[in-house]
Amino acid sequence: MRKPELLIPAGNLEKLRTAILYGADAVYTGVEGLSLRTGSAEMNIEDLAQGVKEAHANGVRIYAAVNTFARNTDLDQAKIIIPLLSTIGIDAAIVSEPGMLKIIKNSAPQLPIHLSTQANTTNIEAVRFWRDQGVRRIILARELTLKEVGDIAKAVPDMESEFFIHGAMCMAYSGRCYLSAFRNRRSANEGDCSQPCRWEYFLYESTRPNDPLILEEDERYSYLLSSKDLCLIEYLPEILASGVTGLKIEGRMKSAYYVAVVTRTYRQALNALIRQQEKYQFQEAWIDELTKISNRGYTTGFAFAEEKITETNPDIKYIQTxxxxxxxxxxxxxxxxxxxxxxxxxxxxxxxxxxxxxxxxxxxxxxxxxxxxxxxxxxxxxxxxxxxxxxxxxxxxxxxxxxxxxx
Ligand code: SF4
CATH class of the missing domain: 2.40.30.10 (Translation factors)
Structure with missing residues (x-):
């Protein structure tokens, strides 16, 4: 059986070390000022260089996200930082748009390019297009079904692909959303979503502020826009059979504890699957373990149902034991x-x-x-x-x- 790459978010050196300890094959992190995450989830060049040393010493690959939607004013900085990524030994850069791709091709042509999920790649022709532009790997849109992912892997076998198997889902298409910027001036499109879609809302008539119209999903509260979190640990055989290269965990903003539990649990499941093959049996203990981190209940998201918006969760306040x-x-x-x-x-x-x-x-x-x-x-x-x-x-x-x- 082909050994897939378990890809873990590592927003800083502490999380990178946690991911390595618990069994990551690869980690991905933001690059200060050039990633779609804020300071808590990105590293400067010095930390990245240290991260590369430690990751490579343990046989772990490290990918750097430079997936900001670059504005003209970002380009000069990108032209300075991107060659440094290559110099310090980063294994690939993750980009979202053609401007950054062009800068890499011009200034660090030996640096492999991965295309971010923010590019919303959803079909075979789009994958071929990006392959012809020099992209080595595509992080497929999480809105795809597993069948579509498998069809892409078969049709374009010379393109590596990643598929999200765990983490937060979004009510907007791949996070292209202004709700957070609108509500409290933190833009999801700049990696700073405050997740107001998870908040509890009421409807008031302006002259009767003390008489809200309660939209009740159950006796506790209503969260009209909130999604359960993605969890595909029960479907690893199907995911591996689809031919994807990387199994990606979402959560560069999450804690080292989240990184530890998710990495350890998926590592154990993948090792069991690779070792036992046809005799492999899913263990409920793995799901139990994943409920011990903050979550909003789990869903399979779009993996098995085209255009299925993930369900709102009646137990929506964070569950964490x-x-x-x-x-x-x-x-x-x-x-x-x-x-x-x-x-x-x-x-x-x-x-x-x-x-x-x-x-x-x-x-x-x-x-x-x-x-x-x-x-x-x-x-x-x-x-x-x-x-x-x-x-x-x-x-x-x-x-x-x-x-x-x-x-
Ligand atoms: S507010 Fe919610 S829907 Fe919008 S980007 Fe953030 S997580 Fe996604």
């Missing part, structure tokens, strides 16, 4: 203790879980010390603490805690 407790900064094998970068409050008596690539191990907090060696009863986000632990834990491992009782 666990939250990150911290990230392991170091393991001291002599003193037998973990140094933890605390992400959420931890107190004595808490029962946490350490996410390892292959297993999840419980840990009960019976004692902890601050960085001055003082015993403490609780620790807060942003602090570094020591926790006694007998066995070696890899740097970068995520530690989490349950925030709701198991159902």
């Amino acid at each position: 666990h939250e990150p407790a911290g990230i392991v900064l170091n393991y001291d094998g002599i003193q037998k203790r973990i140094t933890l970068d605390v992400k959420n409050r931890i107190k004595i008596g808490d029962r946490l879980e350490i996410l390892l690539p292959e297993e999840i191990v419980p840990i009960e907090i019976n004692s902890m010390t601050d960085c001055n060696g003082n015993n403490i009863s609780e620790a807060h986000s942003g602090s570094e603490i020591y926790i006694p632990y007998e066995y070696e834990i890899p740097i970068g491992a995520l530690v989490r805690q349950q925030i709701t009782p198991p159902s």
